[in-house]
Amino acid sequence: MxxxxxxxxxxxxxxxxxxxxxxxxxxxxxxxxxxxxxxxxxxxxxxxxxxxxxxxxxxxxxxxxxxxxxxxxxxxxxxxxxxxxxxxxxxxxxxxxxxxxxxxxxxxxxxxxxxxxxxxxxxxxxxxxxxxxxxxxxxxxxxxxxxxxxxxxxxxxxxxxxxxxxxxxxxxxxxxxxxxxxxxxxxxxPPQFQAQVEPGVQANLHGLSxxxxxxxxxxxxxxxxxxxxxxxxxxxxxxxxxFGRSYKTVDATIPEGSKTAFLAAGSTAETVKWFLPELKGCGLIQLRMFRPFPGDELGRIVEEQGLERLIIVDRNCSTGTGGYFAQEVRAALYGLTVRPVIQDLLLAGGIDLTKDILAGAAEKSPGDKLVDQEWGVELK
Amino acid sequence: MADSMLEFRLHGRGGQGIVVAAAIFAEAVFLDGRYARAFSLFGAERRGAPVTAFIRAGENPLMPRSRIYNPDYVVVFDPTLSDETLLSGLKEGGILMVNIAEDNLDNLPGDALAGNRFRVYTVDATDIARKHGLTVAGFPVVNTVMLGAMARVSGIASLDNLVDSIKKRITASLEANISAVNEGSERVREVGGLVR
CATH class of the missing domain: 3.40.50.970 (Thiamin diphosphate (ThDP)-binding fold, Pyr/PP domains)
Known part of the structure; x- marks a missing residue:
């Protein structure tokens, strides 16, 4: 190769x-x-x-x-x-x-x-x-x-x-x-879609409607x-x-018996995956597709695995509401008969996701707020 | 699982070529049969400002995507950087490699030699770089010398693979850089001991 x-x-x-x-x-x-x-x-x-x-x-x-x-x-x-x-x-x-x-x-x-x-x-x-x-x-x-x-x-x-x-x-x-x-x-x-304009032909695209x-x-x-x-x-x-590779809209790595999963999109998913052996009782849901939001697939994973708690890694913040991914996950899973507790791990500013932060979040109770400074995250 | 992975933290200044050195070393490690990644941290890059680069090498293609806080190796391209930053988190028994003259041990970073916590290696990369005419605007470019020393001490990248990777990434003064790799490998010394 x-x-x-x-x-x-x-x-x-x-x-x-x-x-x-x-x-x-x-x-x-x-x-x-x-x-x-x-x-x-x-x-x-x-x-x-x-x-x-x-x-x-x-x-x-x-x-x-x-x-x-x-x-x-x-x-x-x-x-x-x-x-x-x-x-x-x-x-x-x-x-x-x-x-x-x-x-x-x-x-x-x-x-x-x-x-x-x-x-x-x-x-x-x-x-x-x-x-x-x-x-x-x-x-x-x-x-x-x-x-x-x-x-x-x-x-x-x-x-x-x-x-x-x-x-x-x-x-x-x-x-x-x-x-x-x-x-x-x-x-x-080669591209198969139709051109909307052609050379030599006058056209008015997307006019007042x-x-x-x-x-x-x-x-x-x-x-x-x-x-x-x-x-x-x-x-x-x-x-x-x-090419011998394929991807899903949402991917799950849930060790046998785990009732908690971190949900992450982007590079933080690899960090969570690497540390899973040290985060007992926790799995990973990697979100690849965000629009459209693959809510049905996410709901199916949560129900099949019997997940009781999701910790959402949000390296972002919608001011006044919280992490974008947490919002979307809450909305997508609202229709489930048994809904997991959803906690938002807010790492806005793009700060580094470390094992200490992950372990600290995993150890919290489902009702707690996850505040990053408590784990000594270096905020520069 | 984590034990089979080696983590390197490189400290230098903008212009010394540590970002490209990290990529070259990772590629040589990969060509030698291990998975490897190299990445760097910087603000708006500028000559002379502190730059940190990281390398991970191991048997598993999956690796964490966080910074390296507890490296197995700290490699100092420029010993005039602050002491505290340099030794921070270096594992007990870990390896410290410094670009410094063999008879200048008083100026090693921090208390590098106190309490036998680390294995300390020196190589006078500045001298070697100057000798081979590797300077930009009068400043020595020490990266290829340090690469030779890193390959020798770690044993995870062959000099042949280092040279192959250098050929892909460095076009200027190729012969001088290859000589610098070889001399860095030959002249690196363990303080109070022999090179492995």
Whole structure:
């Protein structure tokens, strides 16, 4: 197998080159910069196979992608934090227009103050914008998910946000199986979706409409996104046959007899998994898909395993409510006959998840609040 | 499970090449047949500011994604960094490797030699880097010397694999860097003992 020791950012960029894109428009921002650099290097060597457009802002990056995808191009962009926030208007235009764009967001806290640590609030705050969101726990997942995201988006005509943690994944060099370009392109194939504009033909896209029309469009978009878990599963079955790896929307590692599980999305899932042998009576639920929220699958896991307590690792905070993942899990599991106790482990600011924090949370009673400072977390 | 994993913490300053050194070492370890990861912590990177890099090496592809608080190895690329940061959490019996002259033991970080808590190794990487002309804007770039020393002391990466990885990641002064790896490996010494 062609393994390479590469960073999460490099894995994302190489996946884009392997998939074959017509256009990349992106603007560098820490900790995502290495994605843009790697793609620019491919272009400089004539290996990108598409155009690389250097833009002056993230707003322009996504606008440029929107125009290209309307013409039927397969496009990619990447950003982080303030860059994603700056795209907010175009992000919604893109999903409303049903543009199958793939974007990577590398998690980084949004200021003020300036922070580089991997708080997840940048991507989670975009949860209601009509994009699918998938969270990756290592560089191999990043590589594979970027490839799969093109297929998922193009099948459903919805944009995808592939998300991973700054530094813990973006700047970690680790072994990744990087398949040859021919193998990947044969698997993915060229884009199949219809162009919305054609050269020489005048067109007016997405013009002024009535609320009734918008209702129909929103409903259709919502229903189409709800099909994502099923399409994701089908893509992964095919992916497994070619590349020998596959992923679920929600994954569970529950040791026999465990009634408590940590729920984590992104790199923290690997930290929990590593320490499970030292966290007696605890399991792990790794959430990959966040939009659409795979609530049915999560509920099935909780019921089948008879889980009584979920500790939600939220490296984020929706001010005034608490962690995003805890909110979503509570809402998704409300319909269960027997609901688990749900506790929110709030690590906003992107602080490091250590064994001490995990053990401290596991030892608490189900009714306690989990306050991170109690375990001596170094807050800088 | 955790016992089969070795954890390295590298301390240096921006410009000394410790981030790329960590990646090179991890790749050489991987080529030698173990799983390995390298990562770094920094703010807005700038020359001269303290930089910390981490390496994990082990038999299991799964590894925690937290910082390293209790390393098996502390490798100091620049001994002028603060003492407290350098020795913090180093395991009892762990290995401290410092870029310092063999006859300058008074300037080892902290109480490195007190109470026989650690095995201490020295290599004069600054001298070796200068000798091979490895400087940027007058400052010695010591990373490849330290890599040679780390490979020798840890025994988990061969010099051949180190050189292969260096060829992929460092294009400037390749011959000088390869000589630096070899000399770092030859000149590293255990304080009060022989190199393993």
């Amino acid at each position: 062609p393994y390479e020791l590469i960073s999460g950012c490099q894995a994302a960029a190489i996946a884009v080159q392997r998939a074959g894109v017509d256009l990349v428009a992106a603007y560098p921002i820490t900790p995502q910069t290495a994605i843009v650099e790697t793609l620019a290097n491919f272009e400089a060597k004539g290996e990108l196979g598409g155009e690389f457009v250097s833009v002056e802002s993230e707003y322009s990056a996504l606008s440029c992608c929107n125009g290209a995808v309307a013409a039927g191009a397969r496009v990619f962009t990447a950003t982080s934090s303030h860059g994603l926030a700056y795209m907010h208007e175009m992000i919604q235009w893109c999903s409303g227009a049903r543009f199958p764009i793939v974007m990577v967001n590398v998690n980084r806290a949004v200021g003020a103050p300036w922070v580089l640590d991997p708080d997840q609030g940048d991507s989670l705050s975009q949860r209601d914008t009509g994009w699918m969101q998938i969270y990756c726990a290592n560089a191999q997942e990043v590589f594979d998910t970027v490839l799969q995201a093109f297929m998922l988006s193009e099948e459903l005509l919805l944009p995808s946000l592939v998300v991973f943690d700054g530094f813990y994944i973006s700047h970690t060099y680790e072994p990744v199986d990087v398949p040859e370009v021919e193998k990947v392109r044969e698997f993915i194939g 009535k609320g009734e029309t918008q209702l129909q469009l929103v409903r259709r978009r919502h229903e189409d996104m709800l099909r994502a878990p099923q399409v994701f599963t089908a893509i992964n079955e095919k992916f497994y046959r070619v």
